[in-house]
Amino acid sequence: MRVDLKQVEEACKELYIRALKLLPPDIKQGFSQLDARETDPTGKAILGTMIRNIKVAEDTNNLLCQDTGIPIYNVAIGSNVEVDGYGLKLAIAKGCERATREHPVRSSVVHPTTRVNEHTSCGRSVPVINIDFVPDAQTLTIEMIPKGSGSENNSWLKMAIPADGIDAIKTFVIDCVLEAGGKTCPPTIVGVGVGGTADLCVHLSKVAATRPLGTQCDDPEGARLEAQLTTAVNQLGVGPQGLGGDCTSFAVHVETAATHITMNPVAVNMQCHSARRARATFTPQGLSYGF
Amino acid sequence: MAHYDFDMPVTEQQIRQLKVNETVTLNGTLFGIRDATYIHMFDRGRKARFDMRGHAVIHTAPNVRKVEKSAEYPAGYAPICIGTTTSARMERFTRPLMEQYGVRITIGKGGLGKASQDAFRDLGGVYLAIVGGAAALETTWIEQIEDVDLDDLNPESLWKFRVRGFGPLLVSMDSHGGSLYTQVAQNSQGRRAAALAALGVKSQA
Numbered sequence: 196m197r198v199d200l201k202q203v204e205e206a207c208k209e210l211y212i213r214a215l216k217l218l219p220p221d222i223k224q225g226f227s228q229l230d231a232r233e234t235d236p237t238g239k240a241i242l243g244t245m246i247r248n249i250k251v252a253e254d255t256n257n258l259l260c261q262d263t264g265i266p267i268y269n270v271a272i273g274s275n276v277e278v279d280g281y282g283l284k285l286a287i288a289k290g291c292e293r294a295t296r297e298h299p300v301r302s303s304v305v306h307p308t309t310r311v312n313e314h315t316s317c318g319r320s321v322p323v324i325n326i327d328f329v330p331d332a333q334t335l336t337i338e339m340i341p342k343g344s345g346s347e348n349n350s351w352l353k354m355a356i357p358a359d360g361i362d363a364i365k366t367f368v369i370d371c372v373l374e375a376g377g378k379t380c381p382p383t384i385v386g387v388g389v390g391g392t393a394d395l396c397v398h399l400s401k402v403a404a405t406r407p408l409g410t411q412c413d414d415p416e417g418a419r420l421e422a423q424l425t426t427a428v429n430q431l432g433v434g435p436q437g438l439g440g441d442c443t444s445f446a447v448h449v450e451t452a453a454t455h456i457t458m459n460p461v462a463v464n465m466q467c468h469s470a471r472r473a474r475a476t477f478t479p480q481g482l483s484y485g486f
Numbered sequence: 487m488a489h490y491d492f493d494m495p496v497t498e499q500q501i502r503q504l505k506v507n508e509t510v511t512l513n514g515t516l517f518g519i520r521d522a523t524y525i526h527m528f529d530r531g532r533k534a535r536f537d538m539r540g541h542a543v544i545h546t547a548p549n550v551r552k553v554e555k556s557a558e559y560p561a562g563y564a565p566i567c568i569g570t571t572t573s574a575r576m577e578r579f580t581r582p583l584m585e586q587y588g589v590r591i592t593i594g595k596g597g598l599g600k601a602s603q604d605a606f607r608d609l610g611g612v613y614l615a616i617v618g619g620a621a622a623l624e625t626t627w628i629e630q631i632e633d634v635d636l637d638d639l640n641p642e643s644l645w646k647f648r649v650r651g652f653g654p655l656l657v658s659m660d661s662h663g664g665s666l667y668t669q670v671a672q673n674s675q676g677r678r679a680a681a682l683a684a685l686g687v688k689s690q691a
Contacts, residue, residue, distance in 0.1 A: 260621045430680065
């Protein structure tokens with residue numbers, strides 16, 4: 196399959212807008228589950244407002260949240276897909292810029308020291324583009340994530356040591372959730388990276404934070420850890436918006452990687468309740484959109 | 487719990503009567519402000535031209551569309567989506583904003599800290615919590631963008647909105663030392679040991 200870069204550009208424009216407006220079904224279902232079990236009156240009222248907001252966004256064709264985030268595009272290329280890799284990156288950035296100018300939406304992206312906003316949602320190394328290669332021979336998928344800053348500002352890395360064991364990982368996650376309080380716009384998805392190098396560990400925490408609800412880590416050790424941590428963080432009483440309650444997080448997600456004999460790294464990255472993402476799938480049959 | 491409808495601006499007495507867990511709905515003027523706006527006003531010596539005495543600010547940078555100035559769009563901006571950002575980053579600006587501009591209400595999400603709590607007590611101010619991430623709904627409470635200042639900082643300009651039925655907002659920090667954030671943080675810290683024990687963590691340093 197040969198990929199038309201003009202179509203990629205259009206899709207990347209469309210994906211940014213769709214992600215900002217339509218919450219994925221797994222997150223909506225997550226809200227229903229939290230709403231059913233929240234016992235704190237303030238927490239319950241806050242969840243009710245969040246659920247109402249999802250409907251208002253759909254009814255008024257508006258953005259769910261004003262934070263258009265840092266745009267991230269995750270590309271998965273199948274083995275029989277023919278594509279100009281450099282051209283693909285340019286097409287993604289162009290689509291991102293066009294969404295920003297043509298809708299328009301707020302560009303939340305600035306140069307890190309001059310703080311100049313080019314009003315394109317683009318800049319040095321932004322949009323963030325991650326490229327992976329997958330076995331689905333005739334498929335190219337692009338996942339778009341507008342990553343909000345309230346949650347992204349609450350990101351941590353700890354280079355723990357082997358002698359501290361898995362207890363260091365568990366303690367670190369609990370302490371990150373406590374430190375974040377209401378600043379991350381809870382209920383959150385807590386993403387935990389375990390192992391790897393420092394940069395891989397942080398990357399895994401982002402993969403975990405942005406994974407659909409209801410999915411499990413494909414490493415049984417990671418899956419066990421995420422089940423335990425999901426229960427534990429929801430015992431802390433931080434609650435929706437950090438104003439108290441049972442529902443601090445939809446889930447804790449864990450991703451693991453092998454690490455060095457001397458290392459025990461753990462990273463935490465959070466996703467806010469506006470856990471937005473959108474997906475475009477290119478196949479020989481054409482282009483389709485989903486989550 | 488008591489609920490209050492405020493037509494902006496308000497008096498110190500109206501603010502002092504508020505206690506945490508009560509609710510407030512605003513009508514009239516509301517100013518939008520955030521990181522770069524504060525930095526330019528208080529670190530770089532720029533003066534905002536608006537009279538904000540007795541008024542409320544919300545921590546925001548809206549999505550807007552640039553349009554021709556008209557009676558409907560006096561600032562030349564149509565609102566698209568207006569929501570709220572995390573307040574904690576703006577902590578050190580609460581007191582100067584109150585002292586120099588007479589602002590009495592800060593609206594945001596996630597809460598503010600000790601320095602702001604002290605400023606609310608000393609000067610007569612409150613923090614009202616809005617639900618973060620509920621911007622589509624919040625936008626329906628905004629009637630118009632009336633004016634804008636420091637617009638070279640766009641989208642982090644100083645915005646003047648006209649609002650109707652803006653709320654209910656939760657009084658989460660009052661002028662009497664009350665803070666729901668402090669209460670929740672203390673409660674959560676108190677549950678830390680039990681959560682770690684349930685995870686089988688042996689040494690809880």
